[in-house]
Amino acid sequence: MKAMVFAAGLGTRLRPLTDDRPKALMEIGGVTLLEIVIRRLISFGVDQVIVNVHHFAEQIVEYLKTKRNFGIHIEISIEKELLETGGGLKQAVRFFDDGRPFLIHNVDVLSDIDLGAMVDWHIQQDALVTLAVKKRKASRYLLFNKELNLRGWQEGEELKPELINDSDENEALLRLGFCGIHAVSPKLLPLISEQGRFSIIQTYMRLAGEKHLVKAFNVNKCRWKDVGKLEDLSPL
Numbered sequence: 001m002k003a004m005v006f007a008a009g010l011g012t013r014l015r016p017l018t019d020d021r022p023k024a025l026m027e028i029g030g031v032t033l034l035e036i037v038i039r040r041l042i043s044f045g046v047d048q049v050i051v052n053v054h055h056f057a058e059q060i061v062e063y064l065k066t067k068r069n070f071g072i073h074i075e076i077s078i079e080k081e082l083l084e085t086g087g088g089l090k091q092a093v094r095f096f097d098d099g100r101p102f103l104i105h106n107v108d109v110l111s112d113i114d115l116g117a118m119v120d121w122h123i124q125q126d127a128l129v130t131l132a133v134k135k136r137k138a139s140r141y142l143l144f145n146k147e148l149n150l151r152g153w154q155e156g157e158e159l160k161p162e163l164i165n166d167s168d169e170n171e172a173l174l175r176l177g178f179c180g181i182h183a184v185s186p187k188l189l190p191l192i193s194e195q196g197r198f199s200i201i202q203t204y205m206r207l208a209g210e211k212h213l214v215k216a217f218n219v220n221k222c223r224w225k226d227v228g229k230l231e232d233l234s235p236l
Contacts, residue, residue: 001100001119003046004092005037006180007107008054008079013228022056024107025063026227029235033107033227034060038070041105044115050095051107052077052088086192086200093189104200106180110235111224113181118217122183127215128191129204130183134219138177142201142216145173150204150214176216179224183217 007024024034038049049072053060057078064074077092089104096102101119113132122130131150133142143152151173178201191212192203208214 001044001046001102002048002050002096002098003041003103003105004089004095005034005041005049005051005105005107006085006088007034007060008052008057008082008088009108020056022053022060023227024051024053024060025056028110028227032063033110034063035067035070036110037105037107038072038074040115041103042070042072044103044119046072046103048073048075048095050075050077050092052079052083052092054079054082082197084197084199086194086198086203087196089200090192090194093192096186096189099186101186102184104182104184106226108227109180109224110227111179111181111219111222113179113219113222113224115181118181119183121217122185122215125213125215127183128185128188128207128212130215130217131204132179132181132219133176133216134179134222134224136177136224140178141175142178143173143175144216148174148216148218150208150216153201153205174216176218179219180226 007022009023025032041049051060051074053076061076075095079088079091083091101122103115118130118132131142139155141154142150143154145151154175191207194203204214
């Protein structure tokens with residue numbers, strides 16, 4: 001199985017530590033975030049990974065060389081300018097050429113989510129995309145109907161969601177926080193029409209509005225942490 005690790009961010013909330021190194025090389029218990037994520041992916045059968053890089057990109061390239069790519073095939077997608085998640089995936093489309101579902105994992109996410117079960121469920125549902133979600137406090141919420149299909153999103157504290165269509169206004173929607181892990185069908189790739197720098201969530205919202213199946217995979221019972229601030233640099 002193939003996977004992409006999003007590791008191109010500036011890590012501004014982890015300054016001053018990220019003033020001279022990328023967030024992906026921050027350590028928890030002497031182990032880098034990048035190694036933690038890659039080893040988790042390997043444990044679920046991933047044997048080919050592409051990592052997008054930008055901030056101190058050369059440090060990540062050298063780090064992977066010293067680790068001998070953890071014994072698997074790893075490629076680097078260098079972004080001269082930050083492309084965000086959508087632009088980053090679009091630049092790496094060539095990597096996903098085997099016609100099989102793949103995983104996307106943020107480098108700053110720690111969890112004990114069963115990625116194998118997530119991929120199996122994604123395939124069973126015949127979804128275009130499946131998103132790991134959790135009932136938690138978030139700055140942006142994704143909204144799903146009772147069938148766990150993506151229907152809209154909400155940003156900020158005001159309960160005024162942007163809905164995909166008017167028929168959803170009378171439906172009780174689940175408000176869930178995205179956990180930075182995606183299971184993706186290769187059918188998504190030719191449907192990404194956005195250009196330049198953009199969020200992949202923007203693409204998912206458009207495609208859900210066009211009746212493509214973007215599903216939620218509920219991980220409420222799992223441990224999960226976004227390593228976004230200095231105080232988060234501790235084991236899960």
